[in-house]
Amino acid sequence: MPRREAPSRGFPVSEFEARLEKAQAAMALGSMDAMLLTTEPEVRYFSGFLTQFWQSPTRPWFLVVPASGKPVAVIPAIGAQCMSRTWIKDIRTWSSPNPADDGIVLLAEAIQEMTDPTSRIGVMMGKETHLRMPLEQYAGLCEQFPAAEFVDATSVVRDLRMVKSEAEIEKIAHICGVASDAFDALPGFAELGMPEADIFRRFKIELLNCGADDCPYLVGRAARGGYGDIISPPTERRTADGDVLILDTGSVFDGYYCDFDRNYAFGSASDAVSKAYVDVFRATEAGLEAARPGATTTDLFTAMNKVLEEAGALSNDVGRLGHGLGMQLTEWPSHTSWDFTELEPGMVLTLEPGMEFAPGKLMVHEENIVIREGPPQLLTKRAAPELPVIS
Amino acid sequence: MPRREAPSRGFPVSEFEARLEKAQAAMALGSMDAMLLTTEPEVRYFSGFLTQFWQSPTRPWFLVVPASGKPVAVIPAIGAQCMSRTWIKDIRTWSSPNPADDGIVLLAEAIQEMTDPTSRIGVMMGKETHLRMPLEQYAGLCEQFPAAEFVDATSVVRDLRMVKSEAEIEKIAHICGVASDAFDALPGFAELGMPEADIFRRFKIELLNCGADDCPYLVGRAARGGYGDIISPPTERRTADGDVLILDTGSVFDGYYCDFDRNYAFGSASDAVSKAYVDVFRATEAGLEAARPGATTTDLFTAMNKVLEEAGALSNDVGRLGHGLGMQLTEWPSHTSWDFTELEPGMVLTLEPGMEFAPGKLMVHEENIVIREGPPQLLTKRAAPELPVIS
Numbered sequence: 139m140p141r142r143e144a145p146s147r148g149f150p151v152s153e154f155e156a157r158l159e160k161a162q163a164a165m166a167l168g169s170m171d172a173m174l175l176t177t178e179p180e181v182r183y184f185s186g187f188l189t190q191f192w193q194s195p196t197r198p199w200f201l202v203v204p205a206s207g208k209p210v211a212v213i214p215a216i217g218a219q220c221m222s223r224t225w226i227k228d229i230r231t232w233s234s235p236n237p238a239d240d241g242i243v244l245l246a247e248a249i250q251e252m253t254d255p256t257s258r259i260g261v262m263m264g265k266e267t268h269l270r271m272p273l274e275q276y277a278g279l280c281e282q283f284p285a286a287e288f289v290d291a292t293s294v295v296r297d298l299r300m301v302k303s304e305a306e307i308e309k310i311a312h313i314c315g316v317a318s319d320a321f322d323a324l325p326g327f328a329e330l331g332m333p334e335a336d337i338f339r340r341f342k343i344e345l346l347n348c349g350a351d352d353c354p355y356l357v358g359r360a361a362r363g364g365y366g367d368i369i370s371p372p373t374e375r376r377t378a379d380g381d382v383l384i385l386d387t388g389s390v391f392d393g394y395y396c397d398f399d400r401n402y403a404f405g406s407a408s409d410a411v412s413k414a415y416v417d418v419f420r421a422t423e424a425g426l427e428a429a430r431p432g433a434t435t436t437d438l439f440t441a442m443n444k445v446l447e448e449a450g451a452l453s454n455d456v457g458r459l460g461h462g463l464g465m466q467l468t469e470w471p472s473h474t475s476w477d478f479t480e481l482e483p484g485m486v487l488t489l490e491p492g493m494e495f496a497p498g499k500l501m502v503h504e505e506n507i508v509i510r511e512g513p514p515q516l517l518t519k520r521a522a523p524e525l526p527v528i529s
Numbered sequence: 530m531p532r533r534e535a536p537s538r539g540f541p542v543s544e545f546e547a548r549l550e551k552a553q554a555a556m557a558l559g560s561m562d563a564m565l566l567t568t569e570p571e572v573r574y575f576s577g578f579l580t581q582f583w584q585s586p587t588r589p590w591f592l593v594v595p596a597s598g599k600p601v602a603v604i605p606a607i608g609a610q611c612m613s614r615t616w617i618k619d620i621r622t623w624s625s626p627n628p629a630d631d632g633i634v635l636l637a638e639a640i641q642e643m644t645d646p647t648s649r650i651g652v653m654m655g656k657e658t659h660l661r662m663p664l665e666q667y668a669g670l671c672e673q674f675p676a677a678e679f680v681d682a683t684s685v686v687r688d689l690r691m692v693k694s695e696a697e698i699e700k701i702a703h704i705c706g707v708a709s710d711a712f713d714a715l716p717g718f719a720e721l722g723m724p725e726a727d728i729f730r731r732f733k734i735e736l737l738n739c740g741a742d743d744c745p746y747l748v749g750r751a752a753r754g755g756y757g758d759i760i761s762p763p764t765e766r767r768t769a770d771g772d773v774l775i776l777d778t779g780s781v782f783d784g785y786y787c788d789f790d791r792n793y794a795f796g797s798a799s800d801a802v803s804k805a806y807v808d809v810f811r812a813t814e815a816g817l818e819a820a821r822p823g824a825t826t827t828d829l830f831t832a833m834n835k836v837l838e839e840a841g842a843l844s845n846d847v848g849r850l851g852h853g854l855g856m857q858l859t860e861w862p863s864h865t866s867w868d869f870t871e872l873e874p875g876m877v878l879t880l881e882p883g884m885e886f887a888p889g890k891l892m893v894h895e896e897n898i899v900i901r902e903g904p905p906q907l908l909t910k911r912a913a914p915e916l917p918v919i920s
Contacts, residue, residue, distance in 0.1 A: 191760040193746045193779060194859040196657050196852065215846040219758040233848045235656070237867050263664035265626070266587050273654035274681060290665060342743075343734050351762070352733075354745060355584045367610040369582040371742070388584060455606040457624045461587065468585040476628050 141349045142315055145308045147392045149186060151225045153305055157184060157298060158209065164294040165205055165260065172252040173203040173260035173291045174245075176270040179465040180262065180295055184209050186224040188393050191217065197234040198271040200245050201226075204252040212245045242275055246282045259283065260291030266470055267292055296470045300462055301484040307508050309394035310464060310486050311517045313350060314506050317389050318519035320344040321400045325528050330379065330404045334360050334372040337383070345389050355388030355397070355467050360404065364411055364499030368399075368456075368492075379405030382525075384502060388467035395467050397488050398504040398518050403527045414495035415525040417449035418503045421491035422521075425460070425473075429487070429507060429514040435460075435477040442473070442491040451493030456502070460490040463506055485509040486517070532740045533706055536699045538783045540577060542616045544696055548575060548689060549600065555685040556596055556651065563643040564594040564651035564682045565636075567661040570856040571653065571686055575600050577615040579784050582608065588625040589662040591636050592617075595643040603636045633666055637673045644677065651682030657861055658683055687861045691853055692875040697785065698899050701855060701877050702908045704741060704782035705789070705897050709910035711735040712776075712791045716919050721770065721795045725751050725763040728774070736780050746779030746788070746858050751795065755802055755890030759790075759847075759883075770796030773916075775893060779858035786858050788879050789895040789909050794918045805886035806916040808840035809894045812882035813912075816851070816864075820878070820898060820905040826851075826868040833864070833882040842884030847893070851881040854897055876900040877908070 161184070165173060175181050178192040181201045192199075200212040211226045214234035221229050230244050253259060261269065269276055280288060302310070323344050328337050337360075342353045358372070359365040360383035368384055377383065386399035401415060421442040428441035442459045458477075462469035463486045471479035473487075481487075487509065492502030503521060507514040552575070556564060566572050569583045572592045583590075591603040602617045605625035612620050621635050644650060652660065660667055671679060693701070714735050719728050728751075733744045749763070750756040751774035759775055768774065777790035792806060812833040819832035833850045849868075853860035854877045862870035864878075872878075878900065883893030894912060898905040 188762060189760045190746050190748055190762070193857075195659070195857060196859045196863070197848075214848065216848060217760060218846065220761045223761075233846070235848055235863050235865070237656075237865075240656070261664070263668075265628075265631070265663055267663050268586070268659060268661050269664050270659050272656060272658050273652070273660055277654075339737055343737050346730050346734050346737075352744070354743075355581050357581055369580045369608060370611045370614075371579060371581070455609065455624070457588075457605065457607060457626055466584075466586055468587045472587070472626050474626070474628075 142312065142319065144349060144391065145312050149305055153303060154184065154186060154225050158203070160298050161203060161294055162205060164297065165203070168260065168289070168294065169258050170260040170289065170291065171205050171254065171257035172249050173294065174249065175201045175203065175262070177262070177268065182393060183299060183465065185211060185221065185226045187221050189217065189220050198241055198275070200241060202245070202248050202252065210248045212241055212248050214241070240275060242279055246279060249283070253286065255285040258287045258289050260294060261288050262292045262295060263290040264292030299464065300470055301482050302464055302486050302508070303484070306394065306464060307484070307486060309392050310396065310506070313389055313391035313394060314396040314398070314517035316349040316391065317345060317387055317396045317398065319348040322519070324402070325526060328402070328528050330529055331376050333374050333376050335374050337377070338372040341385060345387065349391070350389040351391055353387060353389045356385065358383065358385040358399070363408055364414070364496065364501065366498040366500055368500060368502055377404045380408065381405070382407065382411055386504065393465060395463060395465070396506055396518070397463050397467050398506050399502060400521060401501065401503070401525060403525050405527070405529055407525050407527060410496055412525050414493070414501040416523070417445065417495070418491050418493065418501045419521065419523055421445040422489050422503050422505055425489035425491065426507070426514060429481065429489070429509060431481055431483055431509060431511060433481050435471045435473045435479045435481070436475060438489070439473040439475055442489065446491055446493045449493070451495065452497065453494045454492055456490065456492055459492070460488040462486065463488050481509045483509050483511055533703065533710065535740060535782065536703050540696055544694060545575065545577060545616050549594070551689050552594060552685055553597060555688065556594070559651070559680070559685065560649050561651040561680065561682065562596050562645065562648035563640050564685065565640065566592045566594065566653070568653070568659065573784060574690060574856065576602060576612065576617045578612050580608065580611050589632055589666070591632065593636070593639050593643065601639045603632055603639050605632070631666060633670050637670060640674070646674070646676040649678045649680050650674065651685060652679050653683050653686060654681040655683030690855065691861055692873050693855055693877050693899070694875070697855060698875070698877060700783050700785035701787065701897070704780055704785060705787040705908035707740040707782065708736060708778055708780050708787045708789065710739040713910070715793070716917060719793070719919055721920055722767050724765045724767050726765050728768070729763040732776060736778065740782070741780040742782055744778060744780045747776065749774065749776040749790070754799055755805070755887065755892065757889040757891055759891060759893055768795045771799065772796070773798065773802055777895065785855060787897055787909070788854050788858050789897050790893060791912060792892065792894070792916060794916050796918070796920055798916050798918055801887055803916050805884070805892040807914070808836065808886070809882050809884065809892045810912065810914055812836040813880050813894050813896055816880035816882065817898070817905060820872065820880070820900060822872055822874055822900060822902060824872050826862045826864045826870045826872070827866060829880070830864040830866055833880065837882055837884045840884070842886065843888065844885045845883055847881065847883055850883070851879040853877065854879050872900045874900050874902055
């Protein structure tokens with residue numbers, strides 16, 4: 139299959155200007171004078187800084203967003219050249235790692251320039267976040283601002299990141315298409331009797347050949363009559379007649395993820411498995427019907443969950459029936475009975491209905507969509523309406 | 530090339546028993562009654578829990594190590610089956626995400642069972658660590674232990690993880706061998722004029738074919754007369770005569786990393802580039818000579834740095850000349866002028882001498898070794914003594 143034509147990489151400066159403007163408007167509402175970002179997606183969202191170097195836990199990286207004016211990067215010198223290719227112009231570096239001061243003096247200076255002693259300084263503290271710097275260094279930073287208030291900035295970033303620009307959607311659509319192509323190719327190389335680990339390996343190679351930059355997430359399991367675990371690495375066990383295989387991939391193009399799965403039977407499928415597949419397929423259809431601007435993530439949950447419950451679902455340990463998607467494999471919001479996030483055009487979401495259809499046996503489907511005026515746009519190639527069988 | 534035979538996956542229970550025993554001895558010295566772990570390598574180190582599901586930032590995961598007795602896992606229900614295949618038997622789960630309480634009540638209960646109100650509770654707060662849970666949930670947890678002291682547990686984990694078992698070394702040696710095979714194959718598929726991004730893609734496929742589970746880290750750059758940036762993703766630029774390419778990979782087998790690079794010239798290499806390559810090769814030789822039990826990371830730094838300075842190094846923005854390696858791409862310690870960590874048999878290290886040999890032009894080499902009684906054992910296949918040229 140010829141490789142899909144890829145969209146251009148990176149973003150125009152206007153994309154970052156728009157993100158910054160919206161963030162500063164939200165910061166003003168929250169009376170924040172500066173926002174300190176330490177995590178990869180957040181630093182990248184406001185700067186465009188894209189590198190796998192975050193894999194190394196050694197060095198902290200900081201981006202400070204002022205109430206007005208452009209963000210300031212306070213980063214290890216090893217990243218200076220990579221950062222200089224972004225729209226960020228104020229780049230302050232130190233030689234890291236550094237035992238006496240790993241950037242905290244520089245960082246405090248940058249924050250002081252933007253704030254008064256009694257300012258409110260935003261840091262992400264809420265759900266699905268963490269602080270990517272040593273706790274004791276954070277405590278040391280806070281001590282330098284004794285009269286300031288460190289406040290939660292999660293909603294500023296969350297509300298912004300949840301609604302994607304068309305340029306972001308184009309990247310996600312591309313990787314969803316790439317992974318759809320790879321899933322299409324799977325029955326051509328996966329065979330009954332092939333070890334699980336070999337199928338994973340071949341599938342990763344297929345993803346790269348189809349145009350994925352990387353495949354940081356590929357989990358799944360093949361098991362007779364249905365799988366019970368959807369987050370483990372593959373085993374050397376050979377696929378056998380009656381197995382059901384799930385492959386769930388978060389592959390990446392230009393820093394943007396897909397996150398969806400496909401199910402395959404090997405040899406033959408029991409009636410219970412075939413029925414569960416169709417039931418969960420129908421739950422996804424109900425999700426697609428419910429995914430409209432003005433509806434909520436809870437409406438999505440309710441629509442899908444109704445189909446699953448009527449089909450006799452025993453339980454669902456995933457804790458939700460889908461979530462946001464974009465710069466990370468999973469993002470806010472969550473489709474649950476309690477989330478109630480209102481859907482807006484531009485939100486990229488997974489629909490991920492799943493159920494335990496027999497004790498210890500799961501069936502999980504997943505598609506990726508973008509909310510549009512009217513019906514949603516499917517970014518993945520829709521799964522087959524009946525369970526594909528590989529012989 | 531036939532794929533190398535892989536070592537067995539996972540570890541015997543005795544491995545985890547030994548880790549726990551050493552950790553509890555160190556906790557006793559630090560008067561810690563419990564240690565709370567939240568990060569992937571630490572949870573895996575003490576439990577064997579291996580999954581790419583950590584890619585999702587949505588849910589926190591906790592492992593609590595008591596002063597005596599086995600660790601307790603407090604984890605989202607979606608991970609119960611995967612955790613149940615480890616040696617951990619006390620597994621407490623909740624349906625996550627959960628808006629009211631994302632595991633904190635369960636976690637507090639587990640800690641309470643192990644501690645007194647005035648206990649010292651260890652949390653990793655030091656260099657190269659972070660807390661992988663929302664800051665506001667951590668604050669809420671601390672409030673439930675008003676008379677307890679939360680103390681830094683970094684050194685407990687650091688000192689343990691720095692010295693690898695033979696079973697760990699076997700896994701690292703395997704992935705170093707796999708990546709060495711892939712580098713050997715590179716001149717067979719990389720050609721003058723091939724775009725950088727294509728070389729990266731082909732190399733990742735080669736790594737998978739040679740036996741890597743994954744390639745979470747591949748960075749580098751090709752540039753005329755030498756590269757200036759070693760952490761960026763590839764571009765579509767076609768390699769041209771006089772280019773020098775660096776490829777630096779952190780590939781993985783069974784959760785253990787290699788981390789090394791190789792350099793190639795395209796078409797031809799200038800005298801300055803060829804000399805820089807030989808100079809940095811000699812710096813690695815000096816590192817290999819210095820890597821003996823009882824010497825320190827600072828001795829390693831000094832030995833390599835002397836060669837680089839005598840060769841006319843202008844600077845080095847990496848901040849160190851190598852580091853620890855194992856469950857993460859980079860681990861403690863660092864080869865710097867200030868680190869002074871004493872080398873012990875079983876430490877797996879990178880030797881990573883690099884220098885700016887002309888303004889904006891870097892040459893960086895990297896090998897992976899394990900400290901042994903006497904000379905170190907090279908885990909990577911030693912780089913060629915002269916710069917390989919691809920035509």
